[in-house]
Amino acid sequence: MENQVRNESLQLDMNVRTEPRISSMQEDFSLCEADYLRLKSKNSHAESISIGFFLTSLGFGVAFVAKYIASHIDNTPFLYETWEWVAPLGTGIFSVVIYFAVIWFFPSEARKVFKAIEEHFRTAPRTRHIQGRSE
Numbered sequence: 860m861e862n863q864v865r866n867e868s869l870q871l872d873m874n875v876r877t878e879p880r881i882s883s884m885q886e887d888f889s890l891c892e893a894d895y896l897r898l899k900s901k902n903s904h905a906e907s908i909s910i911g912f913f914l915t916s917l918g919f920g921v922a923f924v925a926k927y928i929a930s931h932i933d934n935t936p937f938l939y940e941t942w943e944w945v946a947p948l949g950t951g952i953f954s955v956v957i958y959f960a961v962i963w964f965f966p967s968e969a970r971k972v973f974k975a976i977e978e979h980f981r982t983a984p985r986t987r988h989i990q991g992r993s994e
Contacts (some may be wrong), residue, residue: 897971
C-alpha cells in the first residue's frame with residue numbers, strides 16, 4: 860500500500876484524536892436547598908424599614924422644594940419652619956447610617972451565603988487540563 864493515493868474514507872475501530880482539548884476546572888460549591896431559599900428570599904426587615912424612612916424623607920424634601928418653587932412663582936417670600944429641612948435631612952441620614960450599621964453587625968442569611976460563595980471561589984484553585992494529541 861505504499862506510494863498509493865486513496866480517495867475513500869478509512870474506518871478505524873479505535874479512538875483517534877487529532878486536536879488537543881483544553882479545559883479549566885474548579886471545585887464545585889455545594890449549594891444546598893436551604894442556602895438556595897435564603898438567596899431567593901426578599902430583603903431583610905432592617906432594609907425595608909430603612910428604605911421606608913429614606914422614601915419618607917425624600918417625600919419631605921420634595922415638598923420643601925415644591926414650596927420653594929411655589930414661593931418664587933407667586934413672588935412671595937419663602938417662609939419655612941426649621942423642621943421642614945432638618946427632618947428630611949436628619950431622617951434620611953439617620954436611616955442610612957442605621958441600615959449600614961445593622962447589615963454590618965447583623966448580616967442577613969442571604970448575605971452570609973453570598974459571603975461563603977465568594978470565599979469558596981476566591982480560595983478554590985482553578986486548574987487547567989490539557990489532553991494532548993494521540994499519534
